[in-house]
Amino acid sequence: MTRADSVFSDLRHRIVEGQIPINSKLSEPELAKYYQISRTTLRDALSRVENCGLLQYKANIGYSVVTLSKEKLMGIFQVRESLESLACRLATAQLNLTDIKQLKMQLQKKHIENAQPIARAKHSVIDDYFYLHYQVVKASQNALLVKLLNEQQFYLIKLYMTTFRPGYTRSSTDYQEYLTILQAMENRDSELAELLMRRHISASCQYIQSAMP
Structure with a gap:
């Protein structure tokens, strides 16, 4: 398992379990520091979490947990x-x-x-x-x-x-x-x-x- 795989699995788990609240904006610098990984590796993991439907990305704003309706x-x-x-x-x-x-x-x-x-x-x-x-x-x-x-x-x-x-x-x-x-x-x-x-x-x-x- 690569570092991106590990971060992807952990982020997905934390979002699904409510540890990262819905609608909350993610800070890439804070996450990179938390996981002790490069921004490139982090963005790979974030992109995969987005593909699961759990994150949304907006230009000039970044990633945030999805809104539920x-x-x-x-x-x-x-x-x-x-x-x-x-x-x-x-x-x-x-x-x-x-x-x-x-x-x-x-x-x-x-x-x-x-x-x-x-x-x-x-x-x-x-x-x-x-x-x-x-x-x-x-x-x-x-x-x-x-x-x-x-x-x-x-x-x-x-x-x-x-x-x-x-x-x-x-x-x-x-x-x-x-x-x-x-x-x-x-x-x-x-x-x-x-x-x-x-x-x-x-x-x-x-x-x-x-x-x-």
């Missing part, structure tokens, strides 16, 4: 609803039964861990929210979909969730919806799997929106 959230989820449901339909034809059963086992394991306070403290429930989505998109085996719905774009959604829904309470509902989606995939019912994923993403959007001013 209901309109922007709706745009993100409209794209997700269309493309991830398509990925789910494609993945239904690509995954074998063993792979689907393995996904079920992993989801069950995470659900049990979430019920244990000690285990819960070691990982993020919000990260678990994205687990099935990562797997389904990759399993679609459609290179363009994987590129459009790569792991990085989920960090902006995670920022919305940690900002407006820090005490995530939908995990049990997510779990049941995921199992229903996987059951449809196991039954090779691609149309139902696509519909269920679409409904799940729509419900998730409404859940976040309900907490926004």
Whole structure:
């Protein structure tokens, strides 16, 4: 891992977790001093964080953490609803039964861990929210979909969730919806799997929106 990789990962984490507040302007000299890196290396890392949707750049002003809005959230989820449901339909034809059963086992394991306070403290429930989505998109085996719905774009959604829904309470509902989606995939019912994923993403959007001013 290069120094730019390390700074990129740390900045992304600090923004998503609220350690660097939304709308705040970043000082490149202060960040370069904090990370003990050159401005060139810092700008490489900042550019990559911008590509995740977490930063915005304006000439003569510099980088600042993005502004969050209901309109922007709706745009993100409209794209997700269309493309991830398509990925789910494609993945239904690509995954074998063993792979689907393995996904079920992993989801069950995470659900049990979430019920244990000690285990819960070691990982993020919000990260678990994205687990099935990562797997389904990759399993679609459609290179363009994987590129459009790569792991990085989920960090902006995670920022919305940690900002407006820090005490995530939908995990049990997510779990049941995921199992229903996987059951449809196991039954090779691609149309139902696509519909269920679409409904799940729509419900998730409404859940976040309900907490926004």
